[in-house]
Amino acid sequence: MSIPTTNKQAVEIGKANKRKYMLEKLSSRIFLICALLSVITLLLIIGFVFYKGAHPFVAGGYSFIDFIFGTDWVPSEDKFGIFPMIVASIFATIGALIIGVPIGLFTAIFLAEIASKRLAKIISPAIQLLAGIPSVLYGVFGLAIIIPFLQNTFGLVKGQSLLAVILVLAIMMLPTIVTVAETAIRAVPQTYREGSYALGVSQIGTIFKVIVPAAKSGIMTAIVLGLGRAIGETMAVILVAGNSLIVPTSLTDSVRPLTTNIALEMGYAFGTHQEMLFATGIVLFSFILILNFVLAKISAKGGN
Amino acid sequence: MEQLKEGKSIINVRDLNLFYGEKQALFGVDLAIHEKEVTALIGPSGCGKSTFLRTLNRMNDLIDGVKITGDIVINHEDIYKTNDVIKLRTKVGMVFQKPNLFPMSIYDNVAYGPRMQGIKNKKELNNIVEESLRSAAIWDEVKDRLKTSALGLSGGQQQRVCIARAIAMKPDIILMDEPTSALDPISTLKIEELITNMKEDYTIVIVTHNMQQAARVSDKTAFFLNGEIVEYDDTDNIFSTPQDQRTEDYVTGRFG
Numbered sequence: 250m251s252i253p254t255t256n257k258q259a260v261e262i263g264k265a266n267k268r269k270y271m272l273e274k275l276s277s278r279i280f281l282i283c284a285l286l287s288v289i290t291l292l293l294i295i296g297f298v299f300y301k302g303a304h305p306f307v308a309g310g311y312s313f314i315d316f317i318f319g320t321d322w323v324p325s326e327d328k329f330g331i332f333p334m335i336v337a338s339i340f341a342t343i344g345a346l347i348i349g350v351p352i353g354l355f356t357a358i359f360l361a362e363i364a365s366k367r368l369a370k371i372i373s374p375a376i377q378l379l380a381g382i383p384s385v386l387y388g389v390f391g392l393a394i395i396i397p398f399l400q401n402t403f404g405l406v407k408g409q410s411l412l413a414v415i416l417v418l419a420i421m422m423l424p425t426i427v428t429v430a431e432t433a434i435r436a437v438p439q440t441y442r443e444g445s446y447a448l449g450v451s452q453i454g455t456i457f458k459v460i461v462p463a464a465k466s467g468i469m470t471a472i473v474l475g476l477g478r479a480i481g482e483t484m485a486v487i488l489v490a491g492n493s494l495i496v497p498t499s500l501t502d503s504v505r506p507l508t509t510n511i512a513l514e515m516g517y518a519f520g521t522h523q524e525m526l527f528a529t530g531i532v533l534f535s536f537i538l539i540l541n542f543v544l545a546k547i548s549a550k551g552g553n
Numbered sequence: 554m555e556q557l558k559e560g561k562s563i564i565n566v567r568d569l570n571l572f573y574g575e576k577q578a579l580f581g582v583d584l585a586i587h588e589k590e591v592t593a594l595i596g597p598s599g600c601g602k603s604t605f606l607r608t609l610n611r612m613n614d615l616i617d618g619v620k621i622t623g624d625i626v627i628n629h630e631d632i633y634k635t636n637d638v639i640k641l642r643t644k645v646g647m648v649f650q651k652p653n654l655f656p657m658s659i660y661d662n663v664a665y666g667p668r669m670q671g672i673k674n675k676k677e678l679n680n681i682v683e684e685s686l687r688s689a690a691i692w693d694e695v696k697d698r699l700k701t702s703a704l705g706l707s708g709g710q711q712q713r714v715c716i717a718r719a720i721a722m723k724p725d726i727i728l729m730d731e732p733t734s735a736l737d738p739i740s741t742l743k744i745e746e747l748i749t750n751m752k753e754d755y756t757i758v759i760v761t762h763n764m765q766q767a768a769r770v771s772d773k774t775a776f777f778l779n780g781e782i783v784e785y786d787d788t789d790n791i792f793s794t795p796q797d798q799r800t801e802d803y804v805t806g807r808f809g
Binding site for chain 1: 657
């Protein structure tokens with residue numbers, strides 16, 4: 250039984266609902282604006298960097314090929330070649346991967362599969378804390394510990410080198426790799442483990458033949474994210490790289506990766522020099538874009 | 554239980570107690586399981602039948618804080634004293650409640666166990682895979698798609714591949730933990746037929762919730778209640794003339 254409503258009551262209810270609908274609309278707009286803000290910021294950064302960075306090639310008559318493959322960077326003589334920096338960035342990232350990925354992966358496996366709950370509860374937060382340390386402190390650590398160590402071990406005059414960069418980056422990528430890979434390994438259904446153990450397979454056999462393959466896409470994601478961290482790192486690298494403008498031929502050579510080039514010179518650069526630093530940013534940005542593309546491919550594959 | 558002494562027992566359980574931390578889940582279980590027979594374990598949820606099954610291949614070792622007293626002798630070896638879990642599990646296979654094939658091809662799933670035992674010869678592996686799939690009555694359905702993902706099969710097919718995977722290890726005993734509870738009636742029927750055929754070669758211990766299933770496939774039935782075996786006898790006797798009032802109440806559906 251419904252109670253008959255008078256016209257007046259109906260109007261009152263209508264008003265109250267109208268306000269509700271208004272509020273609905275308003276809040277969804279606010280959410281939309283917040284979401285758009287980050288997209289707009291991204292577009293602005295890209296637009297600005299590309300506008301500034303492309304200028305010398307479009308209007309200044311500089312060759313982009315010479316920029317990428319030129320080996321001389323002498324702004325005062327109008328020479329802008331970033332090939333040594335590209336090579337340094339790639340070597341440093343690959344080197345960091347070679348050291349960081351196995352350590353990170355084994356740590357993740359240990360935490361997710363082997364360690365007792367109590368031990369994992371101590372190690373996991375410690376690794377997450379590692380991610381929260383400001384990167385300049387990694388640089389200071391590298392400067393105070395790794396560089397003297399390299400100088401003593403290899404008898405170098407100057408410890409700032411590609412190897413120092415690799416070691417610092419490897420440490421810095423650990424938290425990302427460990428956390429993401431651990432999550433992926435933990436997500437492997439317990440039934441897979443049981444199935445493997447029930448066939449008389451040892452724990453280590455189960456880990457490498459069933460669990461790691463099952464967590465493959467998550468582990469690949471971990472590696473790509475770690476890679477992104479390594480290639481974009483600036484502050485810590487400045488302190489340990491040595492910043493020499495040569496194409497590195499050995500691990501003990503002093504290097505200048507792309508990021509440090511921008512950070513070191515942007516403060517005083519102007520004119521074409523400044524625009525060339527933006528162009529360096531374009532190259533760096535392209536690396537990151539390619540990585541993200543790879544990442545998207547991997548996660549799409551993992552979704553199936 | 555005297556009549557059970559005849560026939561050759563392959564599993565002998567004596568005074569088995571099991572604790573999850575402080576909580577006791579099995580109380581003084583005694584059981585002799587006979588070779589090349591199907592033994593069904595029945596009882597209401599939480600009565601300890603699955604827990605008991607998992608002591609037979611030491612799967613409970615995976616759970617923290619499980620403590621066991623008593624003896625389980627399989628093929629004259631006390632499995633909790635010899636401590637060779639890997640060898641035990643190659644001799645005592647297991648099929649789980651839900652099909653748990655690995656995310657790899659059908660072939661790789663069945664070949665997984667033998668490969669991990671060190672068998673690398675391709676021809677030998679091919680033979681093992683074919684034989685196992687034939688024994689599990691699934692060969693004809695999958696022979697043209699051995700290299701495709703096992704997870705693309707239907708639930709019933711997957712479960713039969715799981716049985717093939719267990720058979721590939723050439724075990725003496727196969728444990729089945731409610732193997733049809735996640736399957737439709739037709740798949741269930743196929744698995745039951747398979748079980749009946751398999752007892753020529755294997756000793757099978759099956760946990761089931763379904764009393765008709767126990768009646769259909771098993772030779773002996775043990776009725777579990779609150780962590781104890783109330784009654785253990787030929788399946789026919791359990792369902793026609795149970796000795797214990799509680800068994801009668803359960804098999805006639807008065808509780809559970």
